[in-house]
Amino acid sequence: MRVHGNGRWNTSVAWRLPCLLLALAMGGSALAGPAGAPVLDDGKHGPAPAGYRVVNLGSGDLSALPKINAKGQVAFSLWDGAASHGYFFDGERVRDIGTLGGSDTVALGLNDAGQVAGGSFTAAGGERAFVWSAGGGMLDLGVLPGAGNSRAQAINRHGVVTGYAEGVPSTPPLAFRWSRTDGMTSLGALAPDAGGASFGAALNDAGLIAGAADTASFDRHAFAWTATRGLADIDTLGSSFSDVVAVGARGEVAGSRVPAGNALLYRAFLWTPGGGMRDLGAAGAAESFALAMSPGARIAGLVNLAGGDQRAMTWTRAEGMRVLGTFGGANSRAIQANDRGQVVGYATDRTQDFRAFLWSARSGLVDLNTRLRQAPPGLVLDDALAINDDGAIVASSNAGLVLLTPGAGAADGHVVGPVVAPDVVPAGTAFAATVAWVDPGRVGTRGVRWSWGDGSGVQAGRVREGGSEAGVGSARASHHFARPGVYRVAATVLDSKGRGTTVSHTVVAAAAGAGTVAAKGSVLSPRGAWRKAPAWVGKAGFSLVAPVAGTVPAAQSAQSATVPAQLRFDLPGLRFYSASLRFLGRQGAQRVFEGEGTINGAGSYRARLATTLGLAGAAPGRFALKIWQSGAAPGNEVVHYDNSGTLPGAVAAPLVDARIVTE
The missing domain is CATH 2.60.40.650 (Immunoglobulin-like)
Structure with a gap:
């Protein structure tokens, strides 16, 4: 969790948040495959499949990015309007994996045995790391001594788990390793005497665990842990910040770093046991981010162009970094890759609509909407989020989360399109x-x-x-x-x-004649806006009902006070809800609102929204949202999200689309 204030990583504030808010939703670990030689893309794996069968998985807002294993089983989490639920698709049906007695569950890891790992709340309100299986149900993994909460981030084929445990508010997070034989053990920290935090993020089948930890100089560095060497700082480039997204089958570690003295200038990196940390460059762009890596060390991610747009990228040892382009629009992002040389993500078209893509060296960028068999009327895929080596893909759509299975087989049941x-x-x-x-x-x-x-x-x-x-x-x-x-x-x-x-x-639903603005739509969340995942660029949805007293006659202004204000703002891993939005007035060509709310159903946060919604002739459309917590001292606020363009690395968020009723 990054807090930008004095140029250092303020872990003394960040680790006090509940575990639910600390998951690296943009990263997650790549599922480790067999420990044999990796399969790199050689351009000979053939064209993209001619067609995909569609399977509905679930409908709701994503709480985290989904995972798919070699068998085509899927672990995912959805917010239903009241709580986050974890689910497992076993190849035939979707199961709700339940909770540990509390309200919410988030599924974050999956292995080929069908074991799911993540975090679930107990009846007492704390969060615990868990492992779930169809035969054994949900197992509470416990916490480290002195901690009260824990969360599992990844699980390997042997059922070994990594994550972190913390005590709120007095104990910093510490990375852990868990197995059935050893239970939960701490991996330690790079700066234990200074109260430094550590977070386990990914692991492979050989037992190498990687993550990030605070240093004695208050930087944050990538680490690698093995049973023989313990916890080791692997940032051989002297970065001011480095973080991990995946571990390869041969012990490679991938992530992103900020070179010392370069403020918010990010670079993708690959670390190997023999070669140390290698800066992968940016292929002529301003920045690069690694978002995932296959077990065979194909990296998927993005580059930032100098003008602020982004492009999907992939990297291999053989070919270096390749920028993948778009469907004629301004942006694209690659989020996962497999060891057959296939990469998935989203790209915008000429109208700036989001389209899910599949890329390979032989086929190039393919719009997955053009490859669906027997798709229901109106179905549109906007992002591809996960892929396995058989080419099965998990994608988001206007009908919710779906699984795309290559081949022409018929589904046993209905395939349902969107609610119109x-x-x-x-x-x-x-x-x-x-x-x-x-x-x-x-x-x-x-x-x-x-x-x-x-x-x-x-x-x-x-x-x-x-x-x-x-x-x-x-x-x-x-x-x-x-x-x-x-x-x-x-x-x-x-x-x-x-x-x-x-x-x-x-x-x-809008109030008739009550001095309110009601709107639903989406914005392009820019890089740097989400502090926990600065590489995230994608479509964020919003719904808004708010009084605009003072812009209408007095009788209607009084009536507007009875209108229930609501703001919902959603992207995977960040779900903000406020029921106390207040209209402050006009600021130039914008309306300004402030209020309080929750993130992912917990905590107390403040929000400020400046928007052109509902103002006749206002152009260009704008939705500038800042979400923060007040710090212990005046001026020491902790910003969690800010797309207003007022902070380094962020640009103002444009409206992608919006439907508005203003009274």
Whole structure:
């Protein structure tokens, strides 16, 4: 966790946050494969598959990036509007893996045996590292002596786990290793006498663990741990900051670093036991970030261009760094790679829409939307998030998280598309919602259940099957919201065997004539905005209902005080919610709001939003959001997110799209 104040890494503040807020959602560990020779891309693995079968995994906001193993099993976490749930797809069905008695679970690691690792809350409110399996359920891994919380970040094929444990507020986080035979043991720290923190992030099957730890000079350096050598500082380049995203099968460690004296100038690195840390450069760009690495040491990530745009990149020993381009738009990002030379991520097109891609040296950049077989009507893939060596891909879409399986096999059940409904509606006014699906296995449809998120109960929808295409069905329902607010509309399609597939859509209900602005849309979250993951660039969604007293007649201004203000802002691993947004007034061509809220359902944070939403003729569209905590001393605030462009390395966040009702 980075706190930018005096130019040092302020770990004395950062480690006091709950474990749920400290996961490196952008990184995660690459699943370690067999310890044999790595398979590097030689351009001979053939073109991209001709088609993918789609499997619905779940609908909601991502709490962390998903993981996929060699068997095509998937571990993922979704926020349903009330809590974060961890799930496991076993190849046939999705299981909710439960909790340790509390409200939230986040799945962060997965191995080929189908074991899931992560963090789950207990009934007492603390978070504990866990390992889950279908046969054994969820096992609490405990904590280190003196700690109260723990979280698992990665698990290898032998069931060995790494992560960190901490005591809030007095004990700094310490990296740990856990196994069934040894239990949880501390990996130590680089500066134990100075209270330095350490975080376990990734490991391989040979037992090498890597992460980051504070030094005696208050920098943060990448480390490697082995049973024989213990914890060792591997930053041989003398960086002011270095962090780890993955460990390779042969002991390679990949991550990103900030060279000493270069402020926020990042470079991807690769460390090897024999060669030390190697700066991978930036292929002529201003910066580079490593976001993932395959077991065979193919790196996926991005480069920052001088003008602020980003491009996906991949790196191998044989070819060096290669920039992958876009579909005609301004940005792209690679997030995962496999050992067949395939890389996945997102790229924007000429209209700046996000499209999920697959890249290989032979096929180049391929829009995965063009390779779907028997896809439901309206389905759009906007980002590819994980890939295994068989080419199975986990992607996000307008119908939630989906699995793409290469080949032409038919699904056993429904494949459901997005809920089609207005994004913003006036409260008290009826609106229609529809959902469509395909039934490749011809199992038949039992019915569709609608849930509106306002406590009104479940409603049956009118089902229509057949139509112009065999196996295609749809359902329609109507509803009205009695009060303004932000609501999750969900449709569950039931097949003849009673199995349900749920998709959802957020609808913002606006107050009629009450002096409010209601909006839903997305912004391009720029590099540097999210302090915990400065490399993150991607689409962040928002929903907003807020009074704008003082911009309307007095009678309406008084009425607006009764309108419940809500702001939801979501990107994977950061979910901010405020129900106390207050309108401060106009600042130039923007409206300014302030309020308090939570991140990932916990803590107490302040937020300030300056936006052109709802202002006629305001251009360009802008959504400048800052989220922070007040420090122990005046002026010592801890900033967690800031896309306003006022801080080094950040640029103002443009609106990607927005639907607005202003009264």
